[in-house]
Amino acid sequence: xxxxxxxxxxxxxxxxxxxxxxxxxxxxxxxxxxxxxxxxxxxxxxxxxxxxxxxxxxxxxxxxxxxxxxxxxxxxxxxxxxxxxxxxxxxxxxxxxxxxxxxxxxxxxxxxxxxxxxxxxxxxxxxxxxxxxxxxxxxxxxxxxxxxxxxxxxxxxxxxxxxxxxxxxxxxxxxxxxxxxxxxxxxxxxxxxxxxxxxxxxxxxxxxxxxxxxxxxxxxxxxxxxxxxxxxxxxxxxxxxxxxxxxxxxxxxxxxxxxxxxxxxxxxxxxxxxxxxxxxxxxxxxxxxxxxxxxxxxxxxxxxxxxxxxxxxxxxxxxxxxxxxxxxxxxxxxxxxxxxxxxxxxxxxxxxxxxxxxxxxxxx
Numbered sequence: 001x002x003x004x005x006x007x008x009x010x011x012x013x014x015x016x017x018x019x020x021x022x023x024x025x026x027x028x029x030x031x032x033x034x035x036x037x038x039x040x041x042x043x044x045x046x047x048x049x050x051x052x053x054x055x056x057x058x059x060x061x062x063x064x065x066x067x068x069x070x071x072x073x074x075x076x077x078x079x080x081x082x083x084x085x086x087x088x089x090x091x092x093x094x095x096x097x098x099x100x101x102x103x104x105x106x107x108x109x110x111x112x113x114x115x116x117x118x119x120x121x122x123x124x125x126x127x128x129x130x131x132x133x134x135x136x137x138x139x140x141x142x143x144x145x146x147x148x149x150x151x152x153x154x155x156x157x158x159x160x161x162x163x164x165x166x167x168x169x170x171x172x173x174x175x176x177x178x179x180x181x182x183x184x185x186x187x188x189x190x191x192x193x194x195x196x197x198x199x200x201x202x203x204x205x206x207x208x209x210x211x212x213x214x215x216x217x218x219x220x221x222x223x224x225x226x227x228x229x230x231x232x233x234x235x236x237x238x239x240x241x242x243x244x245x246x247x248x249x250x251x252x253x254x255x256x257x258x259x260x261x262x263x264x265x266x267x268x269x270x271x272x273x274x275x276x277x278x279x280x281x282x283x284x285x286x287x288x289x290x291x292x293x294x295x296x297x298x299x300x301x302x303x304x305x306x307x308x309x310x311x312x313x314x315x316x317x318x319x320x321x322x323x324x325x326x327x328x329x330x331x332x333x334x335x336x337x338x339x340x341x342x343x344x345x346x347x348x349x350x351x352x353x354x355x356x357x358x359x360x361x362x363x364x
Contacts, residue, residue, distance in 0.1 A: 185334035
């Protein structure tokens, strides 16, 4: 039976119509499309916002760059102004050109003067060295004659010979030969040890200040005192010894009895001995053999005359002075007059040889 509204209902065995199925699908497609459009709009809005932030940051950077350029422009303007002020103070171009010309002329003159000076010095430098060699030989001769300094004279002569060797001149053979003879003579001469003698005498002076002696006493009294040790008359003998201290009676005048020094006399003898040793020191340093021997003889005479033979300190000091008496403080030094004369002759001949061409140029 057909329905009342005239529409036939689908039966269970018949499928629904196609239009009825497409309506829900079309609604879902529109919704999906709307969602896509919305998502696209959100993405576009985010991208636009990011672009705006980037544009803002770029504008800030450009503003900072513009400010930096403005600052640099102001600095450049100040420098330009300073340069303009300095340029305003400079002389004009004509004056600068004149100064440049004068500077070039001065440099040329200096170059010519330097060349002339080099030419003169090239010829005179060897002459200066030869003058130095002559001075060394003179100084060596002075050291020998005044101080008898063998080592210093040898070194000075060796320096003069080295200068002649640097000349590389066959004409210097005679001068170098004479210098070699003087050096050989100095090598064979022994240098006395004056410093060692001076120090040894100084040590002896210290020992001389420590010399001491017993009080004056006669040997005969010591023997009598020993014999009277057991005597019954000891009291009278002691009284007699006390009285006899004011005078002395020697019953054995042939015996060599010498009283020892004491008190102020001992100090005076110490002073005399010290002065004699000091004079010997001076003679040792200055190479005065006669004065050295005389001073040591004087010191030994003081020890043998004013001190008792039983004084061990005085005897030891006397033995040491006897050893030093044979020391040599002066030597026979060689004469350097021949070396000096040979060197002066070579220098004179060299000057004459160098001056001859110059004279020929002046007077052709």
